[in-house]
Amino acid sequence: MGRSVAILVARLIFAGAFGMAALFKFAGMTETAAYISAAGFPFALPLAWLAAFFELGLVLAFLTGAFFSEAALLAGAYVVFLAFAFHGPSHWQGNPAEFGFFVDHFTFLAGLLYAAVHGPGERLSLRQGLIWKDKAASAH
Template identity: 70%
Template sequence: MDASEPSWRSIAILIGRIIFAAVFIMAVSFKFLGMGDTAGYIAAAGFPAPLLLAWLAAILECALAICFLTGAFFSEAALVAAAYVLFLAFAFHGPSHWAGNQAEFGFFVDHFSFIAGLLFAAVNGPGRLLAVSRTVIGRS
């Protein structure tokens, strides 16, 4: 974004970054407050080494929150987050869960609106307010 970006747009982008960060901060908080419960949920979905996977998810979510808050590696983080959310949608709310609980279909679909926002953010970047200019994939 250039210096002539309207203030309202800069503020909207910053608020979006804060919302993305808040979602991952909430998720990682639940993990840290109940890592055993998270591991149980992962085990119930049929994944091996559930405690290890719970810790890896917590580390990833911390890293994503930091990237969203600082703007550093923002586009890369948004793409990783989109892939992660897609995985979560299928692994924990996918078609195999719909027969037992119709609400799971709604949870599944909700993930896609989040993915859409993450993809849009990845393309448009972190804005110019409170953003560290670090990237690997570059922007045109």
């Protein structure tokens, strides 16, 4: 029972983090695009929309458990991209706190990698995926 609760709480934390990020993007799309543009990326507004919908997809995967491992791996790659693109070494001299933001992304990555390997748990989970098959189903 404790294992199931811990996994569900972790899924809610992942969904909450990406859900808040998506909500902030949807609520301030032009500000998000300006932030993306300031980092040197072209096509900032389409990228902002893409990021918001990607994060929304991650939320759905984390809440339902469908394609959970795949979502966790994609989220991990996304988090590493965000770390380097928006908080990487070029930002540290101007604001030393950026180094902390950078490192925090790798802590998040560790949790996502762990989640990807261990899956969404046995409770409240659709357990569909492409990479790793359901362990219970493959044992039979």
